[in-house]
Amino acid sequence: AMKHRLYTLIFPMDIYRNRVLLGMKKRGFGQNKLNGFGGKVEADESVAQGASRELCEESGLSPTEEPEKCGLLLFYFENDPVAMEVHVFITRSFAGQPQETDEMRPEWFDIREMPFEHMWADDPSWWPYVLDGKLFVGRFWFKADMVTITRQELAQVGS
Numbered sequence: 468a469m470k471h472r473l474y475t476l477i478f479p480m481d482i483y484r485n486r487v488l489l490g491m492k493k494r495g496f497g498q499n500k501l502n503g504f505g506g507k508v509e510a511d512e513s514v515a516q517g518a519s520r521e522l523c524e525e526s527g528l529s530p531t532e533e534p535e536k537c538g539l540l541l542f543y544f545e546n547d548p549v550a551m552e553v554h555v556f557i558t559r560s561f562a563g564q565p566q567e568t569d570e571m572r573p574e575w576f577d578i579r580e581m582p583f584e585h586m587w588a589d590d591p592s593w594w595p596y597v598l599d600g601k602l603f604v605g606r607f608w609f610k611a612d613m614v615t616i617t618r619q620e621l622a623q624v625g626s
């Protein structure tokens with residue numbers, strides 16, 4: 468079986484104003500893209516703990532409840548033997564104010580007007596599941612350009 472590396476991706480939702488906090492990634496993987504917050508899961512933490520930790524480190528917000536699971540994404544890149552296994556969460560309950568960090572410049576967006584042209588190419592496919600509260604699993608195969616998707620599978624899971 469292919470080797471996987473674990474990541475988190477978390478979206479803080481302001482349910483009163485129908486907004487989601489995204490961050491413009493300032494460095495490293497996915498630089499100059501807008502995305503939720505997240506990163507590698509550390510050895511001593513659960514994926515939910517990793518999601519909370521990354522949200523604090525990258526946005527200045529801290530969840531005041533366990534983040535809610537919403538999906539699982541697997542990304543395969545041409546010529547990369549290690550797949551990315553990304554656990555996707557939302558949180559509707561958090562403390563603090565968004566703060567720019569070394570890694571991210573946070574900005575609120577209307578949940579129905581996502582800036583997909585500045586996001587990863589897979590995001591418009593699975594974002595509707597997040598909005599509908601449906602658990603999903605998706606697999607996307609990218610070319611080395613990290614833009615072109617050559618194959619994809621996406622399905623709702625559970626009830």
Ligand code: 6U4
Pocket residue numbers: 474475476477495496497502503504505506507508542551553587588589590
């Ligand atoms: P460093 O800089 O090593 O501390 P770290 O914050 O641990 O990095 P990072 O930012 O490289 O990890 O993690 C990648 C982030 O990008 C994760 O939140 C998952 C997310 N991501 C990767 N591929 C994606 C894709 N195709 N679509 C998407 N998010 C993706 O929406």
Ligand code: NA
Pocket residue numbers: 504505506507521525570
């Ligand atoms: Na990160």
Ligand code: NA
Pocket residue numbers: 505506507521524525570
């Ligand atoms: Na990080």
